[in-house]
Amino acid sequence: MLIECMETLSAVDLRDPEISASIASKLKEFHNLDMPGPKSSLLWDRLRNWLKTAKSVCPSDEAKEFRLDSLEKEIAALESEFSGEDQCIGFCHNDLQYGNIMIDEETKALTIIDYEYSSFNPVAYDIANHFCEMAADYHSEEPHLLDYTKYPDFDERKRFVQTYLISSDGEEPDAEKVKDLLNSIEKYALASHLFWGLWGIISEHVNDIDFDYMDYARQRFAQYWLKKPAILACHADE
Template structure:
C-alpha cells in the first residue's frame, strides 16, 4: 500500500508540472493529502490526469480547483484547495478561522472541510455558481442574499459574542504604522486614525443588534445554486461577532468593486446602491422567517448601515496598507487603500459631521 501511495504521489507531482506549475508550486504536504483523500474514496485511476486550475479574484489566499478521474465513471472528482496567503496572521487568527470553518461545516453551512496541511486546506468543491460583480445589482438576487445574511447573523457560534470591529482595527493600525514608509504614513494620515476610530466608536455607542457577521461579503464569497435558487456564503476568514449594520454596510461597499477586471483594485462608487436599493435590501433582510418590519424599523437600520460604511472604508484601507507589505498576490493594495481612505474622508462630513 505504501509503495502505491508513493507512486501516485510521484504522478501527482508530474501532473502538476505538466499543468504549467513550477516545481514546488503546490506543497508536497498538499499532494500527499490529495493522494490520501483519493485512496479513501477509492476512485482514482490515473493521477497523471490531474487538472489544476487557479481561481481568480482571491486577495488573501491562493485558491485552486483540482480534479482527477473517478473510478469506473466518466466523471471527475473535484476539490477546492486554499493556500494561505503570506502574513495573514496579522489579520486574523488562523486557528480560530479553521474552528469557525469546521463549526459552519458541521452545521451544514458552506463547504465541508476535507483536510488541512501546513499552509492550507482542502475543501469540498461546491457545484454552484459564484456570483459576479453585476449580480449584486440584481434585485431578486439581492433579496436572496439579504435573507441568507439574516440567517447567518442568527447563528449561535462558540466564543465571546462582543463586538470585535474596533479592537481589530486598532491592532491593524499598529501594524500599518510599523510596516509602512514615512511617506505613506503621512499620505494616509495614519497618526490621526487613533482619534478617528475613537470618534467613530463613540458615534455608535447606542443600542444596536449584534450578530455573527461574515465581514467580507463581496460577490466572490457568495454562491448560488441555479436550480434551487439557494444562496451559500463561503470564506469565513474575517467572520466574527459585530453589529449587523456593519456587515450590511460592508456588503454595500463591495458593490463598487469588480475583482475580475484588468484593474481589480479600482473601485467605482457610482455602483454603490442608492437609497431605494438600500431600503429594499434592509426590508428583505428584516423580512426573514416571515417577520413583517415596520417602515420605521427599515429606515432605522438603513440609517445605521449607511454610517457603518465609514468603518468599512477604514477597515479595508488598513487591510490594504498592511497587505502591500506582506502579500505577494498581484493586486495594487496601496491604490485600493488610497481609494477606501478617500471615500471615508469624502463621506464622513455627510454622515456624521465630526
C-alpha cells in the same frame, strides 16, 4: 455533481433584485448563527490592531500620506459616535463580496463561503460592508479600481433592509426599524472604509499577489474622508 452546479456570483449579480433579496435573507440567517465565544463586537479592537500593524510596516512617507497618526482618533470618535445606539450584534461575515457567495444554478440557493474575517460585530456593519463591495469588480482588467457610482442607491438599500428585517413568520418590518437600520448602515460604511484601507496598506507589505493594494487603500480612505462630514452631520441632526 452538487459541486458542478455551484458557481460564485459576479459583480453584476449583486444588482439583481432577486439575488439581492436572497442575499439579504441568507445574511440574516448567518447573523443568527449561535457560534461559540463572546457575543461582543470585535470591530474596534481589530481596527486598532490593524492600525498598529500598518504603522509598523509603513515607511514615514506612506504613514504621512494616509494620515495614520490621526486614525487612532478617528477610530475612537466613530466608536464613541455609535456606542450609544441600540445595536444588534450578530455573527458577521465581514467580507461579503460577490466572490464569497455561491449560487446553485438549478435551485438558486445561496451559500456563503470563506470565513477568515468572520466575528461578532454590529449587523449594520456587515451590511454596510456588503454594500461597499458593490463598487468592486475583481475580475476586471484593473481589479483594484472601485466605482462608487455603483454603490446601491436608497431604493436598493431599502429593499435589501426590508427583506432582511422580515420576521420568521413573514411579517413586514416596522417602518421605523427600516429607517434606523438604513441610517446605521450608512454610518458603519465609514468603518468599512477604514477597515479595508488599513488592510490594503498592510497587504502591500506582506503579500506578493499581483494587486495594487496601495491604490485600493487610497480609494477607501478617500471615500472615508469624503463621506464622513455629511454622514455624521446627518446623524447629529436626527
